Amino acid sequence: MHDKPSVLTLTEQLIARPSVSPEDAGCQQLLDERLAQLGFVNESMFFIDTHNLWSVRGSEGPLFVFAGHTDVVPPGPAEKWTTPPFEPSYRDGYLYGRGAADMKGSLAAMVIATEQFLAKHPNPKGRIAFLITSDEEDKFVNGTIKVVEALMQRGEKLDWCIVGEPSSSETLGDVIKIGRRGSITGRINIHGKQGHVAYPQRADNAIHKALPALNELAQVKWDQGNAHFPPTSLQITRVQAGHANNVVPGELFVEFNLRYSTEQTAAGIKEKVQHLCHRHRLVDEVDWMLSGEPFLTEAGPLLDATREAIRELCGIETDASTTGGTSDGRFIAKTGAQVLELGPCNRTIHQVNECVSTDELVKLVALYERILEKMLL
Numbered sequence: 398m399h400d401k402p403s404v405l406t407l408t409e410q411l412i413a414r415p416s417v418s419p420e421d422a423g424c425q426q427l428l429d430e431r432l433a434q435l436g437f438v439n440e441s442m443f444f445i446d447t448h449n450l451w452s453v454r455g456s457e458g459p460l461f462v463f464a465g466h467t468d469v470v471p472p473g474p475a476e477k478w479t480t481p482p483f484e485p486s487y488r489d490g491y492l493y494g495r496g497a498a499d500m501k502g503s504l505a506a507m508v509i510a511t512e513q514f515l516a517k518h519p520n521p522k523g524r525i526a527f528l529i530t531s532d533e534e535d536k537f538v539n540g541t542i543k544v545v546e547a548l549m550q551r552g553e554k555l556d557w558c559i560v561g562e563p564s565s566s567e568t569l570g571d572v573i574k575i576g577r578r579g580s581i582t583g584r585i586n587i588h589g590k591q592g593h594v595a596y597p598q599r600a601d602n603a604i605h606k607a608l609p610a611l612n613e614l615a616q617v618k619w620d621q622g623n624a625h626f627p628p629t630s631l632q633i634t635r636v637q638a639g640h641a642n643n644v645v646p647g648e649l650f651v652e653f654n655l656r657y658s659t660e661q662t663a664a665g666i667k668e669k670v671q672h673l674c675h676r677h678r679l680v681d682e683v684d685w686m687l688s689g690e691p692f693l694t695e696a697g698p699l700l701d702a703t704r705e706a707i708r709e710l711c712g713i714e715t716d717a718s719t720t721g722g723t724s725d726g727r728f729i730a731k732t733g734a735q736v737l738e739l740g741p742c743n744r745t746i747h748q749v750n751e752c753v754s755t756d757e758l759v760k761l762v763a764l765y766e767r768i769l770e771k772m773l774l
C-alpha cells in the first residue's frame with residue numbers, strides 16, 4: 398500500500414500498545430503528543446489506577462468534545478487469532494487487531510480529522526476537546542465519570558460530544574446512538590426457615606415464599622417505551638436456593654436487572670419493587686446497583702449536523718438508535734451536553750480477530766471532519 402492514509406498508521410500504533418483495561422500502555426501519551434502539536438493544552442488526570450486525558454484547544458466559544466477510550470477487552474486465546482492481537486495486520490481490506498473497531502480506529506480518526514480541520518481552519522468559532530479514558534471496558538469507575546465530575550466542579554460546560562463507540566451495524570453511518578437505556582440491578586435475600594421435608598410445618602420454605610413475588614415481578618408491564626426507547630424490561634438473572642432433596646431451603650437469593658427507558662427513573666423502579674416485596678411479606682431490603690441512568694439527545698444542531706454529514710458522505714439516512722448496552726455517553730450527558738455515538742461497524746468487537754474496514758476508517762475521518770465544519774465554522 399503506497400501513501401498509506403495517516404489514520405491507518407495511527408491506528409496501528411495504538412493497536413501495538415497492549416492496553417487491556419484499565420491499562421493505557423502509552424496510548425494517551427501518543428495522542429497527547431499529536432494534540433500538543435496542534436495547540437491543544439493537555440491535562441492528564443490519573444485516578445487510582447486509570448490514566449485519563451483532557452485536552453482542549455481554544456479559549457472561547459462553544460465546546461465540541463471527542464470522547465473515547467484507549468483500553469480494550471482481553472484478547473482471549475491468542476492461538477485463535479490468525480495474527481497476534483497486538484500486532485496490527487491487513488487482510489482483504491481490513492485492519493486486524495484488538496481494539497481496531499472498539500475503539501482505537503475511532504480515536505485515530507478523531508485526531509486525524511482534527512488535524513485536517515485545523516490545517517484548513519486554524520481559527521474555528523469554538524473550542525475542541527478530547528476526553529480520553531482507559532477505564533471504559535471493565536470497571537468504569539475511575540474514568541470518564543471522574544473526569545466529568547472534575548470538569549463540572551470547575552464549571553466547565555460541554556456543549557456537543559461525539560463518542561467514538563462502534564455504532565455502525567452493516568455499513569459505516571447506518572446507525573448512530575442518540576441515547577442509551579438505563580441499567581439497574583437488584584438483589585434480594587429471602588429468609589424462611591430451614592427444616593426436614595417430612596416436617597414442613599416446622600419449616601418455612603424460602604422458595605415457596607419467593608415464587609409468587611418473582612412471578613409478579615416478571616409480569617410487570619413497566620411502560621410501552623416511547624418514540625426513542627423500547628419498553629422497559631426486567632429480567633431475573635439469578636436464583637439460588639436449596640441443598641438436598643430432603644431439606645426445605647431456608648434462604649433464597651435472587652438477582653434481576655432492568656434495562657429501562659426514559660419513562661422510568663431509578664427511584665421509581667426502586668419504589669415499585671420495594672412495594673411489591675413488602676406486599677408479599679419478603680421483608681428484606683433490596684440491594685441496588687445502578688450502572689447507568691438513561692440519556693437521550695433529542696433533535697438539535699449536533700444531531701442535524703451528523704445526519705447531514707452521513708447523508709453527504711455515505712449516501713444513506715442514518716438510524717438514530719438507543720439500543721445496545723451502556724456507554725460512557727451516560728456520564729457525559731450529565732453535563733447537559735448533546736451526546737451522540739458514531740463509529741465503525743461493530744460486527745467483530747470484543748471477538749477474536751477483531752477488525753475494521755480500512756475504507757470505512759478513512760471515511761470516518763471525513764465524517765468527523767465534516768461534523769466539525771458544520772458545528773464550528
Ligand SMILES: [Zn+2]
Nearest residue numbers: 499500562563
Ligand atoms: Zn468501546
